[in-house]
Amino acid sequence: MSSASRGSGLTRRQWLHAMGRRSGGAGVYAAMSFLGLAEASTATPAFSLGEAPKGATVLVIGAGVAGLVSALELQRAGYQVQLLEYNDRPGGRSWTLRGGDRYTELGGATQHCQFDQGQYLNPGPWRLPYHHHGVLSYCKQLGVALEPFVQVNHNAYVHSTRSFGGQPQRWRKVQADFQGDVAELLAKVLQQRKLDEPLTEDDRERLLAALRNTGGLDNEMRYRGGFAASKRRGTEPAQDDGLHMVKDHEQPRSLQEMLDPEFWARMNESRDFEYQTPLFQPVGGMDAIPRALAKAVGPKIRYRARVTEISQDDHGVVARYEDLNRPGRMLTARAQWCVCTLPLSILSQLEIRVGDELRNAIQSVPYFAATKVGLQFKRRFWEEDEAIYGGISLTDLPIMQIGYPNYGFQGRKGVLLGAYTFGTNAYEFAAMSPAQRIRETVRLGTRIHKQYPAEFENGMAVAWHRSPFTLGCFGWWTEETRARHYPAMLKMDGRIILAGEHASLLTAWQEGAVLSARHAITQLHKKAVGA
């Protein structure tokens, strides 16, 4: 049985099994969000490995963030490092598509990116939480300029086909109306003294004051159309000269309308630690990070090297790889030690000489499905017509969200993230051709922005399960697989150790790759110096 079919079969089966227990994209999303969180990164800018044994050599496989960080820190410690990379660029999933780029996915479909100069799409990671200290420290060391990433735009939309008659709603109104109603309900109970909490009279008064202020309640502690509520939910541009007080305040929505649970689960994501302001993005595209890392690593990166086999014995590690510049030509790389950062989806299909524990771990983690579609439009109608500058609109349509560019504000053109889909939605997108994905994204997005058909120019669609270098988006641990296989994933197996977001708790995040890389080379170094 070839390792290829075995690996991919497992992945698929486990994935579908996991999917069966959940209900579509939002369920998966909530579960995903559940898995990797409440972990502040611990990396400090002061990471340092120590001194390498004289002449010690390391082979690093994969020049994504984990491989690049491993190589850089190993070199700094004095190791002789060689790095093999499948693509013709560093970064792996930390990737930016620009005009002139070409991308061929599994199955052979090739896209030619036609974005205008200065426009880009980050098909992989696109934001950096402020507490991802490891990634931020490399940005600082290597001079990667950062700018804020707008996560919550109060004027963006939340859209549910099942609520508000299917009409997109401004985020600020939905949020204010929910909070206003909650504040009013609790205030009423407090005023009626129905609460059996041990609140002093003074605390009760102070809580009422805080509720009034927070919720936007009026003098009678009611949340209703008026000055106080409008202060929280905002107003629409008036039609006069703007120099006179608003008289007709819109009435808030009823609480009943506000209770779509999918709605709330999605909006509340921005309250998660991982998405709390401020977030950042590298100026000009996410690949500024891997490119800066690769520059620091220097010439020891061999691109277009497809590793097919990794073996080891008591003396060292040998990797066989195909030189994709001369297809069919097999070469060999040797070193005393190896840090392997290949995604498990790829690694599970290779011959690799490791023990059963690690082998089982490698075979046990399916990969999460995601698709991103970038759309270039002739003008930034979301800014010009709708006053949405950056941030994200949420929808229960299969496109799931629309991300507005957080750069080039008020410029002439713009590239939207027209779809960022997960789970079953992503599988459906992956089953389409790139051109179909783009068409479908335009078709669905038109329900939120009617300007789409008139303003659309071109697009790029990356379905991660069709990416030849990852065959998926990121390691999709469950509580069960985490308990059974995660410890093995972190352990050195002879002379080989794994690294990558999949070997961390911060799956899907570049910070996971950094932490994992630092952990891996620390283990390797201990063994190399015989500590």
Added chain:
Amino acid sequence: MSSASRGSGLTRRQWLHAMGRRSGGAGVYAAMSFLGLAEASTATPAFSLGEAPKGATVLVIGAGVAGLVSALELQRAGYQVQLLEYNDRPGGRSWTLRGGDRYTELGGATQHCQFDQGQYLNPGPWRLPYHHHGVLSYCKQLGVALEPFVQVNHNAYVHSTRSFGGQPQRWRKVQADFQGDVAELLAKVLQQRKLDEPLTEDDRERLLAALRNTGGLDNEMRYRGGFAASKRRGTEPAQDDGLHMVKDHEQPRSLQEMLDPEFWARMNESRDFEYQTPLFQPVGGMDAIPRALAKAVGPKIRYRARVTEISQDDHGVVARYEDLNRPGRMLTARAQWCVCTLPLSILSQLEIRVGDELRNAIQSVPYFAATKVGLQFKRRFWEEDEAIYGGISLTDLPIMQIGYPNYGFQGRKGVLLGAYTFGTNAYEFAAMSPAQRIRETVRLGTRIHKQYPAEFENGMAVAWHRSPFTLGCFGWWTEETRARHYPAMLKMDGRIILAGEHASLLTAWQEGAVLSARHAITQLHKKAVGA
């Protein structure tokens, strides 16, 4: 009786009267926040005045945002415009201080700005709400690049000398703990069915689910130390390799601790429509806006012209002004019409020939007091040591807030907004010398950032009541003065019309200046064309 002493006397008395009814900075702040809000700007990018009568001339006094917008749009319509400006630069309060700048305040104290290249302080406006369509439209027309302004930084501090033992608290924790407690209290009432709201059983369940998710409640609908709460309040960087689950979740604070009303009033400001994300700042400093406007207006701006008298008759308007390049030399400017954008604090001290209604209005608006102090530090310790990248910390100390620079992230040095004080606090700061203000800002700020004394390099302090070109920060309308005098402020008086933030509802905002300018020139144009 000279108009000068009359004007300043009135301003002072009314101000102190207003102050007497309020309780310090936060009270003033809340009241201020109350006055100018719930007004989305109505200006659209498509503003156009029409065609000027042949040979029509307008004198615009003041080259702040209102004067510049007036001049630009009048020129576009074909008016011949002359602009007089007291300072040697455009912008007025829309101003940026950089290394090499010199500033002499009332009383003669002169500061020489020693900021490093690339560092700056906006002593006046520093942020642009996304719904200030007028200002944004000029940024777009004139190519002023914008970047996000971080308003809420979840990792910044809220600090009250009366709460939490006087220790600064991370914003994210205070916010999450309040919301978690409120969600838990309401959930309990719902579960006990004590609510006499007409909620269906289904809605009740859905509300409970939303409360649980929003508040970070656990399976038992309790807000307490654990995974769910940590997802909302965040965690501290752990001390291990970051690859293992957090086990010891911090316990939330008790609700009682969270009820400091001043605390809440201040934090909730960021929920106001005016401060909802996204906000923006011009790249490189706020004066990018007036400089772009002034460039578009062209050579018709005469700088260092101190207007002392404005008269009018049936044929035109005459302004007398001193050429400050040749002190004592009085010159005269004439035109058919006049847009006067001088702050009322200045205007109330000049001879101006207008009717009683407008004269009374001019004399009736005291000016709000504010002080900003910028501090340059040797390193960005707030980022390096405390992971605070941009945003604002709040404190009840007289400095009131600390603003972290929203540019140059992870750079070597940085200029903090060390104090942004209002009301009585601002008066106390204005009474000090600039050097004393800076010392006091460093002394007080050390209670929040202990690194201040070791890292401080230099500072700049602008107390707006000592600014010779405004004698205050912005027009401080009360409900009473607004009702009595605002209509007169908007009306053309013969051939003169006023413009500026003071002649708008969006006082203190550049958008108020834009709206007012557009309104003023529209009135003027109607009269000029005899409509």
